[in-house]
Amino acid sequence: MSSEPMERRVAYIGDRLKGSRCPLCGNEYFKPKRYCGKCGRKSLGRMEEIDLFYEKGVLETCTVIREPTNRFMKLAPFIHGIVSFHNGKVRVPGRITDVIIGDGEVNLDEFEGREVVPRFRRRCSVGRSDIIPTISLAFTFADEYYPYQRYEISQPNKEYDVPGIVGYGVYVSRFRIKEVGMERSVPFIDEDAITAAVEAGKLALIHSGVDSRRIGKVYVGTESNPYAVNPIASKVAQVLKLGEDGADGVQMVDAVDTEFACKAASSMFKDAVALTFYPRDPMEYVMVIGADNAQAAPRCEPGGELDYFVGYGGVAFIFGKKDVIAEVEGWCSCTSDTPDFWRRDLEPYPRHGGRFTGEPAYFKHIIKAGRKLMERMNLKPSDIDYFVCHQPNPMFPAKAAATLGFKPEQYLPGIYVTKFGNTYSASSLIGFAAILDQAEPHKRIMVVSYGSGAGSDAYLFVTTSQIRDKRAYQKFTVKYQAENKFIHYIDYATYRMFKEGL
Numbered sequence: 383m384s385s386e387p388m389e390r391r392v393a394y395i396g397d398r399l400k401g402s403r404c405p406l407c408g409n410e411y412f413k414p415k416r417y418c419g420k421c422g423r424k425s426l427g428r429m430e431e432i433d434l435f436y437e438k439g440v441l442e443t444c445t446v447i448r449e450p451t452n453r454f455m456k457l458a459p460f461i462h463g464i465v466s467f468h469n470g471k472v473r474v475p476g477r478i479t480d481v482i483i484g485d486g487e488v489n490l491d492e493f494e495g496r497e498v499v500p501r502f503r504r505r506c507s508v509g510r511s512d513i514i515p516t517i518s519l520a521f522t523f524a525d526e527y528y529p530y531q532r533y534e535i536s537q538p539n540k541e542y543d544v545p546g547i548v549g550y551g552v553y554v555s556r557f558r559i560k561e562v563g564m565e566r567s568v569p570f571i572d573e574d575a576i577t578a579a580v581e582a583g584k585l586a587l588i589h590s591g592v593d594s595r596r597i598g599k600v601y602v603g604t605e606s607n608p609y610a611v612n613p614i615a616s617k618v619a620q621v622l623k624l625g626e627d628g629a630d631g632v633q634m635v636d637a638v639d640t641e642f643a644c645k646a647a648s649s650m651f652k653d654a655v656a657l658t659f660y661p662r663d664p665m666e667y668v669m670v671i672g673a674d675n676a677q678a679a680p681r682c683e684p685g686g687e688l689d690y691f692v693g694y695g696g697v698a699f700i701f702g703k704k705d706v707i708a709e710v711e712g713w714c715s716c717t718s719d720t721p722d723f724w725r726r727d728l729e730p731y732p733r734h735g736g737r738f739t740g741e742p743a744y745f746k747h748i749i750k751a752g753r754k755l756m757e758r759m760n761l762k763p764s765d766i767d768y769f770v771c772h773q774p775n776p777m778f779p780a781k782a783a784a785t786l787g788f789k790p791e792q793y794l795p796g797i798y799v800t801k802f803g804n805t806y807s808a809s810s811l812i813g814f815a816a817i818l819d820q821a822e823p824h825k826r827i828m829v830v831s832y833g834s835g836a837g838s839d840a841y842l843f844v845t846t847s848q849i850r851d852k853r854a855y856q857k858f859t860v861k862y863q864a865e866n867k868f869i870h871y872i873d874y875a876t877y878r879m880f881k882e883g884l
Contacts, residue, residue, distance in 0.1 A: 457571060607639065
């Protein structure tokens with residue numbers, strides 16, 4: 383019987399940072415071992431699995447790699463070193479990511495001894511026909527942009543009659559490019575839509591306290607999957623160990639990618655609610671992720687006008703009926719064949735219909751879905767505390783909100799396009815997360831997404847008293863990422879190099 387492909391075996395260990403612990407002497411090992419090197423046969427069949435994915439380590443020693451082998455050339459120069467966990471019981475090799483090393487001398491004393499957090503990233507560059515290699519043996523410093531957050535599984539205290547959001551997480555890169563009047567999030571060279579989806583899902587689990595094994599389904603909405611044929615959701619399920627974990631490495635969870643431009647994730651909210659509300663065999667929890675490395679041609683090429691607004695990021699929501707922080711009150715969707723934005727097969731960048739993308743596309747659908755939902759629920763704009771919609775640029779969401787009758791104090795708290803750019807399927811949902819970060823209990827929030835092609839999903843949520851309780855588990859808020867003192871601004875040439883990635 384043949385073994386699994388090498389990339390699958392490497393990913394199954396490295397994506398999750400799996401190791402072993404001997405129950406007899408306490409020795410720990412990375413990677414997993416069948417028996418202890420000290421206890422020998424006595425430990426055979428008794429080794430315990432350890433998981434470093436949510437742990438915090440220490441960079442013990444490191445060096446700068448300036449001339450790596452070909453597959454790592456695009457990453458160079460980079461810092462590589464030894465990271466220890468559990469007070470030195472186990473050590474792993476790893477690369478420090480999110481750090482740009484110049485040509486000058488590097489004082490390694492500034493790095494050694496500092497705490498680090500595992501990050502899920504691309505491992506190296508490969509050809510266009512190859513599998514994209516990923517790993518969690520990349521680390522960022524815990525005292526900089528990405529703080530360490532402990533993942534503690536909690537027992538739910540309350541079950542609600544109506545499903546809703548039980549936790550969420552937002553991830554955007556620390557790298558930004560500054561334009562006139564706005565900033566945009568830029569993926570580091572080893573980041574893409576897959577890594578953003580995993581980071582967002584990880585943060586949602588931390589915030590919710592939900593046991594990952596209780597997630598019955600995961601949706602990932604995106605229009606920038608680095609694969610034309612191969613899902614993101616299956617990688618998310620494996621790395622985050624969603625669903626029951628089989629001994630053979632197969633997760634007992636349904637994982638699906640969805641695509642409808644910038645509403646690819648929001649469309650799945652109603653599906654997630656339905657699955658958790660199904661009377662015969664409801665799923666306990668469903669995760670919905672929107673993640674995009676928004677694509678645009680360079681400004682010197684046709685279609686390059688998009689390059690002034692595109693961003694990078696991911697957002698994840700977990701739906702269920704236990705310890706809900708925002709109940710789903712209602713929804714409404716509308717659709718038409720309005721091809722305002724498209725990308726033909728084999729074309730690297732999308733095109734859009736210029737001014738045609740405004741009135742007959744974006745505004746028509748957002749306003750129709752928003753008004754129809756308010757009519758159905760017998761609500762006026764004054765009955766709604768917060769409004770957030772898709773944010774392709776700074777002007778459109780403000781105009782759409784005003785047209786629907788909302789005031790600046792209702793919609794401005796959710797506008798973050800000027801900080802992160804248009805993050806496509808994550809765009810309106812990052813704004814929604816920003817509202818959840820600050821909303822008090824019993825506040826009504828309207829979210830209206832938009833996807834080119836075209837359609838909109840409008841939702842109403844009402845926050846519960848438990849929204850305050852879970853704020854203690856939410857260090858990495860939207861505002862924190864927008865105003866972080868460790869943001870690294872780069873120039874346009876570096877931005878394009880990062881955007882193309884490995």
